[in-house]
Amino acid sequence: MTTLKRVQQWATFARIWHVFDASWQNPFDSAQLLKKYLLGLYKPIYHPMNDCGDHVIVINCSDVALPGEEWKKRVYFHHTGYPGGASWTLAHELHKKDPVLILKKAVYNSMDGNLQRRYTMERLHLFPDANVPAKLMGNVSNQIRQIRPIPKRLDHYTQKEIEEYPKLIDYPKDYILR
Amino acid sequence: MQSISKINLLNLPNIFLRTISFSSKLQLKEVFETREGNSLVIKGVHAESGREPFLLKNVSEACPVCSSGLDIKHTDVLILSQFVRSDGCMLPRRITGLCTKQQKRMSTLVTMAQKAGLMPNLNPPNSKNDPKKRGGWKKYHKYFDETTINVR
Numbered sequence: 001m002t003t004l005k006r007v008q009q010w011a012t013f014a015r016i017w018h019v020f021d022a023s024w025q026n027p028f029d030s031a032q033l034l035k036k037y038l039l040g041l042y043k044p045i046y047h048p049m050n051d052c053g054d055h056v057i058v059i060n061c062s063d064v065a066l067p068g069e070e071w072k073k074r075v076y077f078h079h080t081g082y083p084g085g086a087s088w089t090l091a092h093e094l095h096k097k098d099p100v101l102i103l104k105k106a107v108y109n110s111m112d113g114n115l116q117r118r119y120t121m122e123r124l125h126l127f128p129d130a131n132v133p134a135k136l137m138g139n140v141s142n143q144i145r146q147i148r149p150i151p152k153r154l155d156h157y158t159q160k161e162i163e164e165y166p167k168l169i170d171y172p173k174d175y176i177l178r
Numbered sequence: 179m180q181s182i183s184k185i186n187l188l189n190l191p192n193i194f195l196r197t198i199s200f201s202s203k204l205q206l207k208e209v210f211e212t213r214e215g216n217s218l219v220i221k222g223v224h225a226e227s228g229r230e231p232f233l234l235k236n237v238s239e240a241c242p243v244c245s246s247g248l249d250i251k252h253t254d255v256l257i258l259s260q261f262v263r264s265d266g267c268m269l270p271r272r273i274t275g276l277c278t279k280q281q282k283r284m285s286t287l288v289t290m291a292q293k294a295g296l297m298p299n300l301n302p303p304n305s306k307n308d309p310k311k312r313g314g315w316k317k318y319h320k321y322f323d324e325t326t327i328n329v330r
Contacts, residue, residue: 024319063319068326071315092315148321151253155299155307165256167229168242169274177227178263 012045015123016054017139019132022103023063024150031106033147034058038120039111051116055123056144057136062099062128065148066091076105099128241277243284250283252290252322255297262288266300282329290322 001009018037022030036042040052066074074091094101104126111117125136154162171177208225211218238245250257261269261276261284268285276284291297293316295309310317 024321026321065319065321067321067323069315069320071318071320090315092318095318149253151294151296151321152255153295154255154259154297157256162256162259163228164232166234167232167260168234168246168257169260169276170229170233171227172273173224175273178265 016141018054018142018144019057019140020144021060021146022058023060024065025146025148027064027103027106029147031110034107035110038123053120053123057125057132059127059130059132061103061126064103100126241280243276243280251324252287255291258288258291259297259300262300265302266292279329283327286327294320
């Protein structure tokens, strides 16, 4: 085995570490994206029996965005197993309890329920903010591109940018500005 | 009426006049008052809105938004803020000059941007400007799908 082949072999089977910024991202769309990396679906050597999944670090999990009114419409069901043990938790209640859980459940539910799922989930590292231990961050060699662009708030533009932006309408002559 | 009677008691006509004079910098018609001896002259002068140099030319007969051909999203706050008062109210159609369809569409987009907390500085004065200080589910990030706008 030549040196090149040896390094190629090592690079093929090494676990790569990816980082993903979840701020303003839909957790359910993100789950479909992260699943691809966690299972190693994008690799040419992929096979269900081949343990070739990567590690993914997700930062800013508390800043995920849900579409429309889903924060108060989406319900998470749990049953303790005892009679009357059913409980329904709204998405915003769950998010307040643990800002990581919505993304965690989204990724967990996006994958098939087999014996590998729990081990695959161990390769997903979720953080509510951008404070990641340096030990983990040192492994990262790839950043996963975000799905949705992060919108910019009006008060984060400078006054000059707002004034000099092309205007579609002007006020009538007799209009009193408020 | 109570405030007027108070002012009459104080016998200060200048204060009373100041309540009806508007001399904001942003005003399109600025009101000036000058006193020459016994006579008081109140003048309304047209002021510049500051938008003329940046105004897009509308050569067609269509409304400004239709003729621009833009696909405006609720995240385009620099466009949407042009149709909004400083307290976040939508300007009426006689002032914006849009067609009924675009007026309805723009007002829906403005509502979406406000719900998503993208225009927190255009709000009534008593509101908390930081979207993170809203209560319950409203404080979390949300986005909207423009295809759900139902304009006929």
